[in-house]
Amino acid sequence: MxxxxxxxxxxxxxxxxxxxxxxxxxxxxxxxxxxxxxxxxxxxxxxxxxxxxxxxxxxxxxxxxxxxxxxxxxxxxxxxxVERELLLVKVGAGPADRMEIGGIIEPFRASVVDVGPQSLMIQATGERSKLDALLELLHPYGIKEIARTGVTALxxxxxxxxxxxxxxx
Missing domain, CATH: 3.30.70.260 (ACT domain)
Structure with missing residues (x-):
């Protein structure tokens, strides 16, 4: 358990x-x-x-x-x-993919925190299962890097x- x-x-x-x-x-x-x-x-x-x-x-x-x-x-x-975790994920995203990725992250209340010529960095917080689901949806765009804080809770x-x-x- x-x-x-x-x-x-x-x-x-x-x-x-x-x-x-x-x-x-x-x-x-x-x-x-x-x-x-x-x-x-x-x-x-x-x-x-x-x-x-x-x-x-x-x-x-x-x-x-x-x-x-x-x-x-x-x-x-x-x-x-209440438990939460912070996720930063960098995904491959040219200009043509950015609107589509924006539509994916919006229901997760995630946000774009950095934009590169061929990438986006996305920030999301929530329970581990929520962040795992977001990563699964972003996987087809090519995940370049991930950083997770681990759980914090009160x-x-x-x-x-x-x-x-x-x-x-």
């Missing part, structure tokens, strides 16, 4: 490396990981996507709690959450602490 973990950590050098190494040493596969500022100064939020059964995920969370700089761990898969609702588990607790 796919799990999305939100991990609040101290914004310190090597915290990302320690978390990734801990998971790797225990053979937990990281599908994606993103890190950025949080709502609290001095803290960053890591969003880690991994797979495993409930017992495995319990072990992952216990291991994360052992990292000194980990403040909170929340499994967003167990609660209602739990729904007003409470920021909500069901978070405090490290060491």
């Amino acid at each position: 796919r799990h999305i973990l939100s991990v609040l950590v101290n914004d310190q050098p090597r915290v990302l490396a320690r978390v990734a190494n801990l998971l790797g040493r225990r053979n937990f596969n990281i599908e994606s990981i993103s890190v950025g500022e949080s709502e609290e100064p001095g803290l960053s939020r890591m969003v880690i996507v991994t797979t495993g059964d409930e017992r495995t995920m319990e072990q992952v969370q216990k291991q994360l709690h052992k990292v000194i700089d980990v403040i909170k761990v929340q499994d967003l898969s167990q609660h209602s959450a 739990s729904r609702g007003a409470s920021k602490a909500g069901t978070a588990v405090l490290a060491g607790g």
Whole structure:
């Protein structure tokens, strides 16, 4: 089963490396990981996507709690959450193809962010399945490059602490 973990950590050098190494040493596969500022100064939020059964995920969370700089761990898969990913894709597109590609990307609420003589760069955000569907439709034009951020997510609702588990607790 796919799990999305939100991990609040101290914004310190090597915290990302320690978390990734801990998971790797225990053979937990990281599908994606993103890190950025949080709502609290001095803290960053890591969003880690991994797979495993409930017992495995319990072990992952216990291991994360052992990292000194980990403040909170929340499994967003167990609660209602909003998840998004950013996609940049460069496709082959001469002047004759641009209108057609515009018609393809419009329902996805994607936008053209760069135009070259024989290419377009498109930006899209959304759930992974939406971005995969867009890529499939763009494939016939010739995908030249792709960059994806990986998943970022937050739990729904007003409470920021909500069901978070405090490290060491």
